Amino acid sequence: MNKKVLFDLNYGLYIVTAKNEDNFSGCVVNTVTQVTAEDKPKLVVAINKDNYTAELAKKGRKINISVLSKEADMLLIGKFGFRSGRDINKLEGTEYKMGNNGVPIVTQKAVSYIECQVLQIIDCATHDLFLLEMQEGEKIAEEGEPMTYEYYHTVIKGKTPPKASSYNAL
Amino acid sequence: MNKKVLFDLNYGLYIVTAKNEDNFSGCVVNTVTQVTAEDKPKLVVAINKDNYTAELAKKGRKINISVLSKEADMLLIGKFGFRSGRDINKLEGTEYKMGNNGVPIVTQKAVSYIECQVLQIIDCATHDLFLLEMQEGEKIAEEGEPMTYEYYHTVIKGKTPPKASSYNAL
Numbered sequence: 023m024n025k026k027v028l029f030d031l032n033y034g035l036y037i038v039t040a041k042n043e044d045n046f047s048g049c050v051v052n053t054v055t056q057v058t059a060e061d062k063p064k065l066v067v068a069i070n071k072d073n074y075t076a077e078l079a080k081k082g083r084k085i086n087i088s089v090l091s092k093e094a095d096m097l098l099i100g101k102f103g104f105r106s107g108r109d110i111n112k113l114e115g116t117e118y119k120m121g122n123n124g125v126p127i128v129t130q131k132a133v134s135y136i137e138c139q140v141l142q143i144i145d146c147a148t149h150d151l152f153l154l155e156m157q158e159g160e161k162i163a164e165e166g167e168p169m170t171y172e173y174y175h176t177v178i179k180g181k182t183p184p185k186a187s188s189y190n191a192l
Numbered sequence: 193m194n195k196k197v198l199f200d201l202n203y204g205l206y207i208v209t210a211k212n213e214d215n216f217s218g219c220v221v222n223t224v225t226q227v228t229a230e231d232k233p234k235l236v237v238a239i240n241k242d243n244y245t246a247e248l249a250k251k252g253r254k255i256n257i258s259v260l261s262k263e264a265d266m267l268l269i270g271k272f273g274f275r276s277g278r279d280i281n282k283l284e285g286t287e288y289k290m291g292n293n294g295v296p297i298v299t300q301k302a303v304s305y306i307e308c309q310v311l312q313i314i315d316c317a318t319h320d321l322f323l324l325e326m327q328e329g330e331k332i333a334e335e336g337e338p339m340t341y342e343y344y345h346t347v348i349k350g351k352t353p354p355k356a357s358s359y360n361a362l
Contacts, residue, residue, distance in 0.1 A: 066238075148228045151236065
């Protein structure tokens with residue numbers, strides 16, 4: 023079994039945010055996937071169980087998704103992807119707005135956002151797979167293209183954090 | 193709610209195949225996502241319930257994934273994405289090899305493949321979400337880049353089939 027073939031899968035790049043009581047966190051993921059378009063569209067996202075965002079999403083039952091643009095830089099991705107919301111306030115110095123569901127949405131270097139309700143959580147070893155229902159969604163910027171995972175790796179030369187779904191210390 | 197923001201999500205493009213007894217089918221999806229890298233990696237894929245491939249995967253409990261390359265053309269994508277395995281034999285005129293799990297793998301215009309066992313099926317309205325465990329996986333071609341959904345839409349000018357997870361007749 024050659025696990026390297028998993029690097030051939032393609033994704034986008036996103037910041038997902040969650041809140042419970044006064045606690046907030048957000049993290050970078052590549053695992054946002056639409057599963058159905060009917061009625062209120064449903065999506066899934068996998069988040070590492072160790073991430074503070076996963077803990078808060080389990081309690082708060084809401085996840086907001088920001089679709090990063092190709093202009094997103096390593097300063098933003100580093101803050102949300104390589105540091106923990108348990109240690110720092112990730113909203114400090116970050117452009118954001120409050121979602122209708124009360125969870126902050128990162129608007130910095132993002133082309134659009136989606137507000138979601140958590141419908142179900144499926145245990146997948148290191149990760150929780152959240153089944154989501156879209157409640158709101160709007161464009162943030164009319165210009166700017168969504169980041170692809172391929173672009174992040176090849177153009178921005180970004181690394182994959184050890185807690186990512188696609189991590190593989192080969 | 194602006195459902196158009198869902199078009200900002202990014203994916204790859206894949207042919208997934210399934211078999212039950214002597215019946216085979218395969219279809220094009222964009223919803224293959226790795227959820228964890230630990231032990232045997234786990235993935236999810238959403239397939240429209242009406243697709244013959246979903247019916248066979250539910251019975252056969254195995255799904256093989258071919259990662260399409262950017263060279264995949266509309267002849268191949270049309271056969272697997274816009275026609276039904278109930279009506280035609282999709283293997284006829286298609287390059288493929290037999291997987292170790294007995295399910296044919298499309299090797300035509302594909303860079304790699306992954307053989308999977310179905311662990312769980314989650315009902316998502318129009319689609320079934322299959323939680324998969326990777327059993328095998330190898331490169332098919334050392335050259336060639338994996339197709340992105342963005343590339344499919346912008347360069348190949350491919351359309352989204354009505355039964356896709358991301359379909360939206362806006």
